[in-house]
Amino acid sequence: MFTYDAELAASLETPPATITDVLATMQSIDALTVDGDALKWFNWMYFQVTKAVEDRVNSGSFTDAAFLALLDVEFAKLYFNALRASLSGWGVPSCWQALFSSRNDTRLARIQCALAGINAHINHDLPIAIVNTCQLSELAPQHGTPQYTDYTTLNATLDSLIDEAKQTLNVRLLGEVLPPVNVIEDTVAGWSVSAAREAAWNNSELLWRLQGESLLSKTFLGTLDGLTTVVGKGLLVPVP
Numbered sequence: 001m002f003t004y005d006a007e008l009a010a011s012l013e014t015p016p017a018t019i020t021d022v023l024a025t026m027q028s029i030d031a032l033t034v035d036g037d038a039l040k041w042f043n044w045m046y047f048q049v050t051k052a053v054e055d056r057v058n059s060g061s062f063t064d065a066a067f068l069a070l071l072d073v074e075f076a077k078l079y080f081n082a083l084r085a086s087l088s089g090w091g092v093p094s095c096w097q098a099l100f101s102s103r104n105d106t107r108l109a110r111i112q113c114a115l116a117g118i119n120a121h122i123n124h125d126l127p128i129a130i131v132n133t134c135q136l137s138e139l140a141p142q143h144g145t146p147q148y149t150d151y152t153t154l155n156a157t158l159d160s161l162i163d164e165a166k167q168t169l170n171v172r173l174l175g176e177v178l179p180p181v182n183v184i185e186d187t188v189a190g191w192s193v194s195a196a197r198e199a200a201w202n203n204s205e206l207l208w209r210l211q212g213e214s215l216l217s218k219t220f221l222g223t224l225d226g227l228t229t230v231v232g233k234g235l236l237v238p239v240p
Contacts, residue, residue, distance in 0.1 A: 042117025
């Protein structure tokens with residue numbers, strides 16, 4: 001779709017091991033992508049979020065900072081894997097394909113692209129990342145645990161970043177001003193990272209209990225992908 005896609009795929013070959021690695025890969029993606037690429041604006045937003053998580057982890061304000069750091073890495077891997085798969089012509093979840101197939105649609109606003117990516121990443125990927133992190137940490141995802149408390153402590157910071165982005169990215173992909181009357185405000189107004197992250201934790205607990213039930217687990221993830229795709233396509237309706 002873009003001349004630099006092969007270079008983009010190459011930048012994703014080495015999986016990150018730390019949050020610093022995650023940020024470095026995101027910076028590589030940002031350096032390669034042009035303003036007219038919808039991917040750039042999700043990646044930009046995700047970089048802000050990841051940097052905020054790193055700052056909080058390094059501040060020593062969490063009970064189990066190691067868990068959140070590992071979750072951040074496992075979470076980012078799912079984005080990088082989906083992007084690399086798309087660039088390589090492999091199958092990807094439909095919720096991600098909704099964004100990737102719209103990368104060069106310059107009718108879109110930057111905030112639409114950012115939120116469509118966040119929608120796919122939180123609503124579909126985050127439950128999987130939580131389960132992966134819990135498996136590696138030999139813990140179970142459960143409300144009321146120190147890990148859950150640390151996880152929810154981030155919500156206010158992340159919601160604030162999204163609210164700022166709703167203003168900063170409220171232009172078309174190439175930077176043109178949007179019409180004074182458009183549907184974007186209504187589309188993005190109700191988006192809440194806190195609500196999405198709570199749903200993701202709930203879904204991780206369900207997914208955890210489906211371990212060993214491969215058919216049920218696959219069906220659950222398929223349903224989750226389908227529902228997330230509907231939301232993503234709604235976020236990506238071009239602005240007239």
